[in-house]
Amino acid sequence: MTPHIGDSYAERNARERARTLLDPGTFRELLDPFARMRSPYLAAQGVVSQSDDGVVVARGTLGGVRACVAATDGRFLGGAIGEIGGAKIAASLELARRDAERGTPTRVVLAFDSGGIRLQEANLGLLAIAEICDAVAALRTHQPVVAVIAGRVGVYGGMSIVTALCNEVIVTEGARVGLNGPDVVETEAGADEFDASNRPLVWKVTGGRRRFAQGHATALVADDMPDIRAAVEDAFVRNRPFVAIERPEFPDPGLEREAFLRAYGITP
Amino acid sequence: MSAWDTRRIRKNQRLARAASYVRSGVFESGDAVAVLESVLEPGDRVCVEGNNQKQADLLSRALASVDPERVHDLHLLISVLGRPEHIELFERGIASQVDFSFSGPQSLRLAQQVADGRVRIGAIHTYLELFARYFVDLTPDIALVAADEADASGNLYTGANTEETPTIVEATAFRNGVVIAQVNRIVDRVTRVDVPGDWVDLVVVADRPYEIEPLFTRDPEQIDDVQILMAMMVVRGIYERHRVRTLNHGIGFDTAAIELILPTYGERLGLRGEICTNWVLNPHPTLIPAIESGWVQSVHSFGGELGMERYVAARPDVFFTGRDGSLRSNRALSQNAGMYATDLFIGSTLQMDPDANSSTATLGRIAGFGGAPNLGNDPRGRRHPSQAWLEMTSSTHEIRRGRKIVVQLVETFRESGVPTFVEHLDAVALGRMAGFPIAPVMIYGDDVTHVVTEEGIAYLYKARDVDERRAALAAIAGVTPVGLLADSTRTQELRRDGVVAFPEDLGVVRGEAKRSLLAARSIRDLVTWSGGLYEPPKRFRSW
């Protein structure tokens, strides 16, 4: 018997994710690969650049409404954000805000799969993230900003902060959302703190299911394109206002590590 | 008058020396070093159960900790030199000679020990060959094995990983050697008797469950388009063409790709029930979709695979299982089955020379072979015919024999700059440096019937002479040094004669070689296919 194997979002590259999130036949990429907006900073560091700098911005419609998807390519440098890719995302948000102010709203979906800021462009990435954070918050006053976190990288670093600023965050079970990647925590604090090779623990702590249970994600869906598309449409129809982020309840951080995790419902 | 029972007398002396540590046949794990020091004598042949899956690691750790003043110059017999303490045996002077099959993870350190003169390699064997010698000229004095459970009578239960335990124990026990088993627990009644208790002398409960590696799990996420293209060529150009029903697969991503396109590509070609019905291989998770789609009639396994226990137990029509429901594996019998009863072996290699000799040996490493040479040869003792076997010969003589299909599946380059096809195997230089009388060749070229690369298939069995064989191989060797020698006119002739086929000659459309052709594209998909029965090990989980 053949089971239902989802039409996987994670399996697609950034361009195909954007294409399938938009209404069929409406995908139109801006600054596409032939624009050759490559990072000029990578060659000096022995890294080959990519013609779209790892970010795809596409216009089209979503549920028949003007829309824009900004998708990062987790395969190129882990989807990390540099100057050009960062500017693509920031500009999309700024243009959508202009549209909203003009009364011709453009829906924005942030399809992130990103390790955070690109180390090779360090402070330019930092500046870009600050701009993106502000642009999300500004656009949010007009309309929901929707993030889809369903790729193989997840979102970390600055990009996880941006995600937390969105009205709606759609995740799959395979998604990961965290500030510091487990490998980074392990490097900084040791494997006793966070054993990054313990994959079930990584997902118990940062996985989509956990983030949904914590209320950090607003929808948990199967890795199946129809489900993800439906969740995105829902998010716009629902049009929920942003809920200011408050300090959550959590166990006493003074508890020994394992006791803390157990008290928080995580079996290490 | 000469004595005829010296081995038995010595065995009794050995056990008597250890008696103070033993109660009802059982000793404590903390006494393992002392027991080994009591039982062992310098120069003993010691067989340590250690293969690429299950490891008697409590006992091997204890062996590496014995006093070299008391125990030295052991002759180590072991399938796979896989653990660091195996090498410590040489470093500490406990063992000075070794006969083995494979040394994957320790191949670099082993080469160093040989160079330093601390150990002498008797020979590098295939599994079956090594097991065979246990019954002829390398019978162990002591065997150190691993099992899941023991009962008060010493009966052993080995769960899904019976592997080579019965073989080692049989060779040792019936020639008055001492058999020591580490078990994960002692129970009133073993789940199933895999080794009878009167073959076992001493039992110890290990400080932690025996070490085991999920070696046959391939994450479909890592299969790329090139491997899928090659898989399509194999299905059309070999399995379909020769109607291959009985077969063995290696553990590479490329063979995993074949397993995963059977329910899609194979199904579309109408080949279900026509090919790939009876298998000799471990419970590969990537075979689940083919099994669930009704492709597979039977699977016999060398060993188990972590995470596949519940799935296997739920598919007793397909797998060999005990009354308890769990898999019964047996490396020696499965190797034998793979050698004599399958029509096809397909595997991969690191290097291949212009005559299709292949080796996984690289300079500075003594890696060995494992089971591939048993499966990847033409067993000339075979007498039962099959369509596939007979198609390998063009003879019409009244006396004729068929031939095993031996396929090597390789990309022309391993990494961007490292060619698979080379003028001379590293194994030749390695063998010379290590003083071996023969170069460690994994599969001899004259056993190879087909070579598949991303460029096409060389039907070597069809070649009329050595020159044509070389030309056929060069034709599919891409831009490697061997491939650049190919003459395009000659290649056209070989294609016309069917000695070489490119994808288009086989009706394989390159553009179809996409991951969407895989019946499962992630470990998660495999779990879904299994109806939740497959429980992948931690390291393969993304949820």
Added chain:
Amino acid sequence: MSEEVSRGRAWFERFAAGGARADGLPASVLAADAPLDGLPVRWIAVVPAPQARFPRARSGEMGIDEAFGVAAAVRGVPPNSAIVALVDVPGQAFGIREEAIGLQRALAASVDAYVQARRSGHPVAALIVGKAISGAFLAHGMQAGWIGALDDPGVDVHVMSEPAVARVTRMQRGDLARIASEVPATARDIASFARLGAIDALFEVADPQAPTDEEYAALARALGAALRDGSGLRPPGERLNRPAAIQPRALARRVRDELAAGWDA
């Protein structure tokens, strides 16, 4: 010069001397209301707190308590008051407790608080007096409309701590220095950061812990002006249009121009 007291605390005590301390904050977050040349200002700094509840956030890192603390301090800004972030943050906290709770949410809370304050009319300035690393800087300082910094070798702006960069890239200091000279965005010194058009003013101080009266006066004057002239209200995206940013951010500007041009086909 003493490094016993963190730079953040030293400058906080100088600027906010005698100011009313905001309460309900963890020991690692300092906030006080003290006027600057007659202008009401809420001063905020993050400082090391050896007794902090979270074991991985005791050396000045931005952890859960710090980030939510900063968010609370910003949200509690009195009407008509400006905000100044005194920045000396060595980075975010690296710990499993933080990841389990969701440190990204905590940092987002303080980012959001700063954005809301600025967008609702509170001028926001930041003064980098020490380290300004990664997520910690994003959450405390980068949303300011005006950013000043001490021109001092101890000022360090980057996305990763220096030892972490060495570990991750496996590069020697010499190689990192060569790359920093070719790609200023990867450099850590404040002059390089300023070269990206990211800094509005640099201040020379002989002792980065204790400015002279003259140095302090110059700094206070510039800060006061920025908070009064609207600079503190500019969103980060507008930084691109400042003269100092035209050349170094030319690519980001071009991306915006081209996206705008193609936005409506």
Added chain:
Amino acid sequence: MIETLTFTYPASAHVARRAHVGVVASGNCELLLEPSPEPSASVTVRTSVGGYATTWEAVLARFFARHSIAVRLEIDDFGATPAVVAMRLEQALEQAR
């Protein structure tokens, strides 16, 4: 460091449209292929794995011997094997036709 290689092959056939395939990820490469008005195929390769100019030359020469297409081709490579490069070339051609 990055090595840049350029190659030119005589070519006559035209392709209908431009094509973009692949990604700059480990063991992979990105290709940008555009129709060219010149009677040649001109190729630029930028690779992070230096020292294999002859291998690139051989892979590209074989491809353009089979498909004499007048194009401008850019390849950005992160250690793709010749097999992967050949497959990307075929995919690009398929898109461009």
